[in-house]
Amino acid sequence: MGEPAKAPGDIVRGPGGAACPQPLLGAKPQASVVEDFARYVSPGRVEVYRALGFDAVPGRREGVYVWDLDGRRYINCRSSGGVFNLGHRPPAVVNALKEALDVLDIGDHMLLSEQRARLAARLAELTPGDITYSFFTPSGGEACDVAIKLARGYTGRPGVVSAIDGYHGHTGFALSAGDTRFKRHFEPLMPGFTQVPFGDIDAVRRAVDETTAAVIFETIPATAGIIIPPDDFYPAVRKICDSRGALLILDEVQAGLGRTGRLWAIDEWGVVPDILVLGKGMSGGVYPLSAVCYREHVDEFFKRNPFVHLTSFGGADLGCVCALAMLDEICRPGFLDHVEEMGVRFERGFARLKEKHPETVAGWRRRGLMMAFELAEDKLGPMMTYALGKNGVIAVFSDFRPRAMQIMPPLIIQPAEVDEVLDAMDRALDLVEGMVAAGVPAPYIP
Ligand SMILES: Cc1ncc(COP(=O)(O)O)c(C=O)c1O
Structure with missing residues (x-):
């Protein structure tokens, strides 16, 4: 792989100085990709992502994980609404x-x-x-x-x-x-x-x-x-x-x-x-x-x-x-049982989070790994999206009910990864509670 390109149109030189294609990921620093996105794709979206504190650009992706172009790792609990049911880039x-x-x-x-x-x-x-x-x-x-x-x-x-x-x-x-x-x-x-x-x-x-x-x-x-x-x-x-x-x-x-x-x-x-x-x-x-x-x-x-x-x-x-x-x-034997088992593990964790954060957490709804984690009021949803991003989890609030966080991890998620998400949710709730106490407004209301 040659030098990373510095500007659009730069030719990357490979071994021996031959022109070779730009690397698909990381040809430019993340901040500069965000600028390009704002300039050529959608300034409006970039403004919202910045407000949510989540202007990270997905780079490498594998299983339940996504790394941004700065190398920060996230567990994807959005899964693009189910697109990544099998995780990112499922080998089969x-x-x-x-x-x-x-x-x-x-x-x-x-x-x-x-x-x-x-x-x-x-x-x-x-x-x-x-x-x-x-x-x-x-x-x-x-x-x-x-x-x-x-x-x-x-x-x-x-x-x-x-x-x-x-x-x-x-x-x-x-x-x-x-x-x-x-x-x-x-x-x-x-x-x-x-x-x-x-x-x-x-x-x-x-x-x-x-x-x-x-x-x-x-x-x-x-x-x-x-x-x-x-x-x-x-x-x-x-x-x-x-x-x-x-x-x-x-x-x-x-x-x-x-x-x-x-x-x-x-x-x-x-x-x-x-x-x-x-x-x-x-x-x-x-x-x-x-x-x-x-x-x-x-x-x-x-x-x-x-x-x-x-x-x-x-x-x-x-x-x-x-x-x-x-x-x-x-359709593999045991696949659907696994989905339910991971859902139950989440649900037990949600109960612990509600006990620990009774003012902030209102409850949850769940079928398998289709889960809503409900907060006490609408403004807390965007705050939670922000706070989860800061704690390495991608998850969004529901557009028409912002207090309901959609927790939709890939169906292949493993017990240790579920626990990682639950720990991140605990830290995110601390952060949200700190923001509320400090009078910080919601970063974005749909
Ligand atoms: C329930 C449901 N139906 C339909 C759609 C539309 O699918 P697409 O975005 O592929 O057009 C979506 C997208 O989020 C959806 O959630």
């Missing part, structure tokens, strides 16, 4: 991708594909009930768009009922189904969308009628603060949908693929949705891929209109290879 997926690169490319989405057929067959085997078909997209937002288009096309109805504080992505239909805060600058959005309080079955009953194409919920709404619905909620939603001819779409972009200690979060409620949306962790964090998986009868619409949604990078052959390798990992 990375190796599958490397091998595939010798033979495959993205493929042509208009043509047939051996890899897409193979992945769809595996998903048909693994998804609940008679979910049979899969349509692939690059992002979760686009997958939710496809799910809603499919529901409207299949039922011939316009209505979509979703949750207040829900999050399904920032593309057209998905945005229309999401929370007001992200929508308000872009109105008017799609007509026909109604929102109800999540978990309120009477509100669902009132909202769903013979004009409703679909009810769409995140099985466990993440951005709302990891909210667990009552035991009878989904069975009742299923009944309402059936009785009024509406489809049930469950968005498991964050909650699916083992995150809750079950393969699918909805398994806890024993309900089969008509459409299940997957994303994030689909391809081990090394390739963008999402999926819309749906029941046999719903395909009637796509059968009549097989080219009605086109997306050049949807179901790329390379992504399908990664997804198959990822599924093999999460």
Whole structure:
């Protein structure tokens, strides 16, 4: 490796003075990368990260750890909402991708594909009930768009009922189904969308009628603060949908693929949705891929209109290879038990933290390793994100409920690493309490 480049466009000289590519990581000092980001990508984001005290640039990454460009190590308890379910650069997926690169490319989405057929067959085997078909997209937002288009096309109805504080992505239909805060600058959005309080079955009953194409919920709404619905909620939603001819779409972009200690979060409620949306962790964090998986009868619409949604990078052959390798990992015997065991270990630690910091910690909610650590008030969430960053843990507050810290470590986290996070949380709570006592304001309020 030659001298690090000093400025954009500098040629790095390798052994013998030959020009060689800049190193991918660390070609410039961290502070200068932050400046470049502010100058060429987003000054607004850099301002927020600086306020949160987290303007670190991820560099080397491996397993549950990320090192910033200054060499500081963090445990990633954000996992990009589940993208890194298997940790960073999981060897099984990375190796599958490397091998595939010798033979495959993205493929042509208009043509047939051996890899897409193979992945769809595996998903048909693994998804609940008679979910049979899969349509692939690059992002979760686009997958939710496809799910809603499919529901409207299949039922011939316009209505979509979703949750207040829900999050399904920032593309057209998905945005229309999401929370007001992200929508308000872009109105008017799609007509026909109604929102109800999540978990309120009477509100669902009132909202769903013979004009409703679909009810769409995140099985466990993440951005709302990891909210667990009552035991009878989904069975009742299923009944309402059936009785009024509406489809049930469950968005498991964050909650699916083992995150809750079950393969699918909805398994806890024993309900089969008509459409299940997957994303994030689909391809081990090394390739963008999402999926819309749906029941046999719903395909009637796509059968009549097989080219009605086109997306050049949807179901790329390379992504399908990664997804198959990822599924093999999460289907290994004992994988889901491990998720639950680590979740229980966290929960015991949360109880100790609540005992030690009774004024600051309000409680927690948990399914597997999908966890909200709830603080006493909203301003404490951004403070905790700041304080955790200072203590070597990446974790964020929930956008729509800032007091709820999302603790979403990679599912492969080990007991010693769980303890490391819990120790860091203890120190971070001390720091937050010190900031409150000193009258320091919250670094950022969403
Ligand atoms: C539950 C849920 N659905 C959909 C999306 C959108 O996925 P993407 O960012 O890949 O478009 C997200 C993203 O955070 C999500 O959390």
